[in-house]
Amino acid sequence: MSRARSMSGTIPSMETSHDNLKDNTIIIVLGASGDLAKKKTFPALFALFRQGFLPRDAKIVGYARTKMEKDDFEGRATSYIKGAAEDKEIANAVESFKLTLSYVAGSYEDGAAFDGLTKHLDEIEAKYQSKERNRIFYLALPPSVFIPVAKNIKEHCYNSKGGVNRIIIEKPFGKDLDSARELLNTVKQYWTEDETFRIDHYLGKEMVKNLLVLRFANVALGAAWDKNSISNVQITFKEPFGTEGRGGYFDEFGIIRDVLQNHLLQVLSVLTMERPVSFSAEDIRDEKVKVLRCIPPIERSDTLLGQYVAANGKPGYLDDTTVPPQSVCPTFAATTLWIHNPRWEGVPFVLKAGKALNESKVEVRIQFKEVTQGIFKDIARNELVIRIQPNEAVYLKLNSKTPGLHTRAIPTEMDLTYKRRFLETKIPEAYEALILDALRGDHSNFVRHDELDVAWKIFTPILHWIDGQSGPRPHPVQYPYGSRGPKELADFMAKYGYKRSDDAYFWPVTNLAAL
Numbered sequence: 001m002s003r004a005r006s007m008s009g010t011i012p013s014m015e016t017s018h019d020n021l022k023d024n025t026i027i028i029v030l031g032a033s034g035d036l037a038k039k040k041t042f043p044a045l046f047a048l049f050r051q052g053f054l055p056r057d058a059k060i061v062g063y064a065r066t067k068m069e070k071d072d073f074e075g076r077a078t079s080y081i082k083g084a085a086e087d088k089e090i091a092n093a094v095e096s097f098k099l100t101l102s103y104v105a106g107s108y109e110d111g112a113a114f115d116g117l118t119k120h121l122d123e124i125e126a127k128y129q130s131k132e133r134n135r136i137f138y139l140a141l142p143p144s145v146f147i148p149v150a151k152n153i154k155e156h157c158y159n160s161k162g163g164v165n166r167i168i169i170e171k172p173f174g175k176d177l178d179s180a181r182e183l184l185n186t187v188k189q190y191w192t193e194d195e196t197f198r199i200d201h202y203l204g205k206e207m208v209k210n211l212l213v214l215r216f217a218n219v220a221l222g223a224a225w226d227k228n229s230i231s232n233v234q235i236t237f238k239e240p241f242g243t244e245g246r247g248g249y250f251d252e253f254g255i256i257r258d259v260l261q262n263h264l265l266q267v268l269s270v271l272t273m274e275r276p277v278s279f280s281a282e283d284i285r286d287e288k289v290k291v292l293r294c295i296p297p298i299e300r301s302d303t304l305l306g307q308y309v310a311a312n313g314k315p316g317y318l319d320d321t322t323v324p325p326q327s328v329c330p331t332f333a334a335t336t337l338w339i340h341n342p343r344w345e346g347v348p349f350v351l352k353a354g355k356a357l358n359e360s361k362v363e364v365r366i367q368f369k370e371v372t373q374g375i376f377k378d379i380a381r382n383e384l385v386i387r388i389q390p391n392e393a394v395y396l397k398l399n400s401k402t403p404g405l406h407t408r409a410i411p412t413e414m415d416l417t418y419k420r421r422f423l424e425t426k427i428p429e430a431y432e433a434l435i436l437d438a439l440r441g442d443h444s445n446f447v448r449h450d451e452l453d454v455a456w457k458i459f460t461p462i463l464h465w466i467d468g469q470s471g472p473r474p475h476p477v478q479y480p481y482g483s484r485g486p487k488e489l490a491d492f493m494a495k496y497g498y499k500r501s502d503d504a505y506f507w508p509v510t511n512l513a514a515l
């Protein structure tokens with residue numbers, strides 16, 4: 001056992017899987033000409049390739065409607081790989097990576113086109129030594145073609161002669177409870193749950209994965225993790241840019257479907273679930289489903305909606321030519337969820353997300369209750385902040401005596417900033433981690449069908465209200481591009497007990513002489 005391992009402890013069931021694919025594997029990226037494939041999927045595959053995590057002699061086949069020569073495809077698939085211009089080792093790795101790539105053009109609806117893809121896969125596999133043949137189908141595609149593609153690859157490209165077939169699909173998984181059920185049930189006609197890997201890329205983020213360890217490997221945190229100690233929790237997603245050309249897609253979905261119903265709810269479920277029996281995928285997902293089932297549908301009165309308008313030289317949402325004029329689609333939403341179980345009864349969980357805000361930030365902020373009055377007065381509350389991105393960190397804001405001859409408490413922090421604590425560590429991209437999990441057959445960081453069902457139950461009533469399916473559509477309040485969001489946010493947060501006391505908090509240093 002290595003020194004590092006014996007020092008840090010192991011989590012055995014997280015490290016091994018009986019379905020780990022070691023060789024004879026083809027990864028087929030459908031939608032290979034698209035944005036997701038170019039920006040996320042291929043760079044993640046390259047990173048795995050370079051670190052030796054792809055199965056031995058793995059091949060990557062792109063498939064899309066666009067006709068492309070091999071060179072064009074290779075150029076596109078490697079265009080988002082960073083560092084090749086400055087680093088010879090990366091440049092050489094890119095050249096080796098290109099040798100694994102090939103491309104087939106074809107439509108998504110036409111079965112015969114998929115026969116063409118199969119012929120290409122068979123030719124590659126004919127060179128493999130053993131009989132086992134594994135095919136991983138990654139759908140980097142818009143939802144409109146999920147169903148025909150899931151059907152066509154099952155009927156035309158599925159390898160039933162031995163080996164593993166898996167399908168990886170991306171959100172959006174439907175638009176509400178009914179459409180999600182229809183989508184899930186249709187895909188299920190062709191692919192078993194075991195073969196299906198539904199990506200929510202937030203589950204692949206390092207700090208989201210860390211939640212399980214922070215919570216369950218630390219007695220001190222575990223002891224304070226309930227309604228007795230915690231006043232309120234915020235899970236916040238902030239992006240400093242607007243829809244910028246993606247307005248056509250966004251307007252159909254809105255910020256709740258884009259971020260809250262999936263990414264932030266996933267974070268909430270890992271943050272609040274009970275301790276799983278083991279780290280196996282089903283044990284973890286059972287606990288996530290259990291806690292989600294304790295959350296009733298969100299009330300309209302627990303919701304604040306916003307839409308950004310032009311400010312600071314930046315265009316408003318309605319100025320985006322791909323957005324319908326007069327659209328009332330929310331680009332900001334804050335919603336409060338309540339968990340009716342003994343651990344969390346009465347604690348508000350505020351999920352808030354917005355486009356065109358003042359900064360880029362995703363964080364969990366747990367605000368603890370007030371210390372009992374008596375010896376202290378107006379003292380800041382403790383806060384535990386888990387910053388998911390950028391610049392991963394966990395910090396606990398706590399009161400400490402100011403050094404000196406008088407006794408006075410001042411807010412300070414215990415700070416675990418990853419960049420400082422872990423030297424020479426590259427934090428993997430979420431997609432790298434998730435594709436590797438799919439190759440290993442580990443479902444723990446993928447969304448199970450019943451998780452999705454319960455997630456849609458929580459959000460569907462307010463989504464129908466916002467869409468105008470249950471009466472007049474609500475009008476989001478306006479907020480300026482580049483601001484913190486609607487001015488109504490401060491009162492909204494105060495309603496759920498959040499107390500901001502940052503006037504006494506100085507970071508990174510406190511100059512006592514200036515106080």
Ligand SMILES: NC(=O)C1=CN([C@@H]2O[C@H](COP(=O)(O)OP(=O)(O)OC[C@H]3O[C@@H](n4cnc5c(N)ncnc54)[C@H](OP(=O)(O)O)[C@@H]3O)[C@@H](O)[C@H]2O)C=CC1
Pocket residue numbers: 234236365385393394395413415416417484490500502505507
């Ligand atoms: N390891 C590290 O890197 C550490 C960094 N720090 C830094 O210290 C600073 C303060 O930390 P912290 O207190 O945690 O974070 P912030 O002051 O950024 O935010 C604290 C909370 O107050 C809200 N808020 C921010 N501005 C306003 C405002 N004008 N009116 C009302 N509410 C507001 C935020 O909401 P919202 O997010 O919605 O705007 C958030 O919920 C930050 O810059 C932080 O990055 C502190 C400790 C460790």
Ligand SMILES: O=C1O[C@H](COP(=O)(O)O)[C@@H](O)[C@H](O)[C@H]1O
Pocket residue numbers: 201239258259362
């Ligand atoms: O799924 C989505 O996520 C991105 C944000 O992802 P991140 O990894 O950069 O945090 C968001 O911009 C996009 O609108 C949404 O569809």
